[in-house]
Amino acid sequence: MESKEIEIGDLKYLEEDLTGEEIVSIVFILYGAEKPKWILEKLENNDNKGNFLEEYAKTHVNWKLIIIEALAVTQIFECIKNLGVPISEAREFVRKSHLINSGIKLLYELCESLTQDISDKLINFIKDECNFATIRNVDQLEIFLLHAIVNGKIKIASTLDACDFSMIHNFKTTINVTDQKILEVLEKFPSKPNTLDNSNDSNFNNSSENFMRPNSVEQIQVAMSNTLLGNYSTKKMCVLIINQQNFVRTTNADLQKMLPDHNLTERKGTIKDREALQSLFESFNYHVTTKNDLTHIEVLREVDKITKQSSEYDGLIVCVLSHGHEQIFYGSDSVPIFIRDVKEIMSSKLLLHKPKILLIQACQGTSLQRSVRRIVPSTENDGPSTSSLISGSTRADFLIFWSTIEGFASVRHIDQGSWFIQELVKRIRETYRTTNLLDICTAVIREVSLRRGYRDECMLPKLESTFTQNFRFPTD
Template sequence: MERRKLMKISEALNSSEVAALCFLCRDFVNWKYLEGVEDAKVLFNRLEERDHLNTEFLRELLRTIQRIDLLSLLKTNRQGVEETDGNPIDKLSNYRVMLYNIYNETTKENLQKMKFLLSDKTGRRQMDECKTALDIFVKLEKMNLLSQSNLHRLHSVLIELDQPLALTVQQFKQGTGASLQPVSPPPARLLSGFQHYNSPLLSRSEPPTTHEGGHFSSDEETNNQPSSLSDQTEYYQMNHNPHGLCVIINNEEFLGMELKKRRGTQADLNALYPLFTKFGFLVNVHSNLTAEEIRRELNGVATRDFSEDDALVVCVLSHGENGCVYGTDEKKVSLRELTQPFTSGLAPTLAGKPKLFFIQACQGGGFQTGTLQCPPNPRGLDEDRGNQMEADAGPIRGVTVPSDADFLLGMATVPECKSFRNTNTGSIYIQELCKQLKRSAESPRDDDILSVLTRVNREVSKEEYLYHKQMPEPKYTLTKTLVLKFVD
């Protein structure tokens, strides 16, 4: 588009109108790139970088904020019609336009009442920071308290404040709300991140189909009337409280002669339990299970109705070898046996939802080595600490990786190699995982799980353990970005 026209439009917009445009564009530009934007020129640059700046889309934005007077600047003849090699013509979502209309009709008195009624869920300080209803909506979305499929809280508040606006939300929920344009989000983008060379990312290219109830019922179906790129295409929704189950299997004592007691594993349990509780999961702990008991427990969990869950987490802390973990009876359970009960065919209410498996166990008897000779006293490992290091290995003997979508397998080590555990402070991998997940949850940035695991890889691989290296390995078939934040 002509920069001169964009400059004129930018100069004609006041700060509240720019804020409204930023809110309406949250489906097309990640929120962190819109934070603090007060100049429309900056917004236009953000849209242009992502191939979303075209005449028709800008016209729709200006019509929505009722700046019809600026449309004359966008007049063009047929020879001047713009084309783009990027996404199809973008449309504002019904959901976001509805929220903008509510903002437009909210009086100052009702704004204060809205902040008061919501403060019990968000905290008073969070609401005090909000100057407009748009600020409130943004805050609620960041806290997973508001989305197209999660309008209950907003609707309840509006019933108290403004019946016509509450009716607007009700009509939208029933699908009768509007003459507004339906959503036409850009096509799915593959996640940027790392993937194991044996674990290709499975993506969905089928068009979305409507499904009453708003939850996934099979891998091919998606939410009815997706509200935004971030909700529908890029991000897993984490709207329920609790988010779902976190199952921890903690094997410390072993019944035979070959596998030693896993001293220090209680420290891992003590790190995982409160962390995933704060993430909003119901945490179930099972200690010292045989191989058959592990299978029976996970098969039992798989019969759960996950319709009201957002995700599943399974942590297994045990001895292991290539492609398996050990029960306390020193019998093997393959990684495939851990994940298979939760594939979409066997657990259909988990289809389209992230399933996270974190495995603290050796995957062989080999040792990782660095490219440089280890110094006599390796960095980060004094003599006493060296005496406290053990390996979660079993008798030495390929790896099965889940081929279905939406799985993440966080392995403490690569195949054929040992992982290490401090007999006092816990395993190297689980402790670093909990540290980085906590850091991410407390950060104002929305770091996704793959970014977190990259940091875990980096930090674990820096150190030396019993004069050897350890290299964790994530394997995944996630199809969206997953962000874990603490639940108030």
């Protein structure tokens, strides 16, 4: 799908063509999973002309495609035509695209399917659930759904199955629905959230207030410290290290629209991270494979290859060192790779009940977190400038450790390597004989969060885990 070239500054004119209701729908889709509290306050203050699209574009690499998808989902086809995109192509793009959170898209589909009578009943149901009497000057269902998200009555996660829509199911039991279209939409809401996936609404909210929550790490620690859980076998692990240092822009015309707005710079210092990880895992006699400067296709091919190889081992560790943005990292051809696609490949039945670890040293945004000044050497950031008879969930026994939370850059020393990888390797070497991996990761989060750059940079790594046993590195 191609569109005529538009600049971020053009978006304010596009927004001027939208009605107040259309703006509410668009920002609900764009920000509902990411910053629900912030956007709710804006909308309730009647700030319906707040240059929302322009602000969104400034913080998202793939903003053009995402905004086109949002316009197509809300069926604002006139604006799509103004962007030079044929409506038929926009419809097909929405059918295949996963750029917008699936839980938010489903909630919007519900808004569109409900009759006015049932919509009013849902609004009143949300009012009762959220314990407030009135909302100022608003009556659009999307506003009330934002209240439900902010109050934790609806929890949005990175995948539809991991979302918690218990409130929607509870509401369904209070009404008598005969309309087939409404029934079909209601049936799409998963009834049982995936409790092993620690993703929740705070994973998408960029406010510092929510990011300072421990993300259930304490609960994970307590559970995993229980010796009754047992330990994974970890003597023979397969390790893949993907080190992206140099970047070019692909000349493939079909991929041009996916490229970041700016050329990706050389990642100075990444060799230190690669060497530290390789030395660490080789010290455990793990099978280590290192690949440098892979294109997006080569990355997925190598992950698939190592996943199949690791079926003969105790588990799999994949380390990604690259530039990145929200939920993606880049191939050496500057084409983005969705982290969920890597996780999907690793979640193979060949590795059922075996530990799968994904370490990601890459930015998840462009903003730098700031704190108290402390003089240290110069830093950069990693952003854009076989069948089985056993059963179980392939989503279990997975750990993802991100160098930073969504929306923020990841700090890397140009000579000594990244804060995250260097601290992780140091902690494992010092404590692996007495400490399990989850406790090590928690210590890394604390230590990295206390570091400061010469321009007040700070970082907060993020841990996601569905481990069902303790992971301990071999001690002999």
